[in-house]
Amino acid sequence: MGAFEPGTSPVRVRAAGKVNIYLGVGELQDDGYHELATAFQALSLFEEVTATAADDFSLTVESDGFIDVSDVPVDESNLALRAARLLAESAGVSAGVHLHIRKGVPVAGGMGGGSADAAAALVACDALWDTRQSSAQLHELAARLGADVPFALLGGTAIGTGRGDELTPALTQGRFDWVLVPSDAGMSTPQVYGALDEIRVRHRADLPVVPRRPRVDDEVLHALRAGDSRRLAEALGNDLQVAALSLRPDLADTIDAGLRAGALAGIVSGSGPTIALLCADATAALAVRDELALVGYVGVHAYGPVPGARVV
């Protein structure tokens, strides 16, 4: 690595939240993870992480005004802080860092906000410390931090297999417009996966066999390539949705309200509880958001794909 200059100016990195356009969940593996086949899309809701040179490791969090940050841990369990420490360890850096996170992605919402923070912290600290990690090295560190962190580095639209961390960029055309409806209370990802496992055991006789290796439906790839939001609306899917709805039945009402407001389709985003409503275009999305506000739902418009974590 290059010499570390204590006077180095702060580095600011932006990383996007995501929606899982399609999420196929396979069997539970021995390591406690499920084999996935997912299509991620990075959306224009951004986390901003500013890394400032320091002797030790510390973190502060701020909201962009829309997000409730009271549940974000600021201790050692914070994924961004863990990312900074992991990079320091693996690159042999003895300095610390102060991270300041400005949150624009719902907390514990199934939109990968914490993963975006971790990806942004890796990129910011790599620049601050001049550790010059290759993309492959950053990807490897990201995968150790969490299944969704590699995608937050990459951005765009991508197919994820394995734990969701083996990525292949997907061809897309144009942009897709979404309305995201967050919930007041977050949801625990392991709890949602656990609920799915239980449902699959309980209803084994009535359900199709759970695939060992799930696949992303070809229709998803065709619709993305064609830039056809109506076609994509028909192809959206999330195996975790049934589990998220079993824990939060009210989310079905949010989806219904979105459809009544004019969305093409609605799904639970990742493990929830954020609801992602796909709309025909930006104008339609704004109309859906405004229509939802009239019946008491606060939604936010975002579009994808947008780039992964990068210095601004």
Ligand code: C5P
């Ligand atoms: O990797 P990450 O910390 O984001 O995963 C959180 C939890 O989600 C895991 O501990 C596991 O319970 C569940 N998970 C899973 N299969 C995946 C990804 C996550 O079961 N492919």
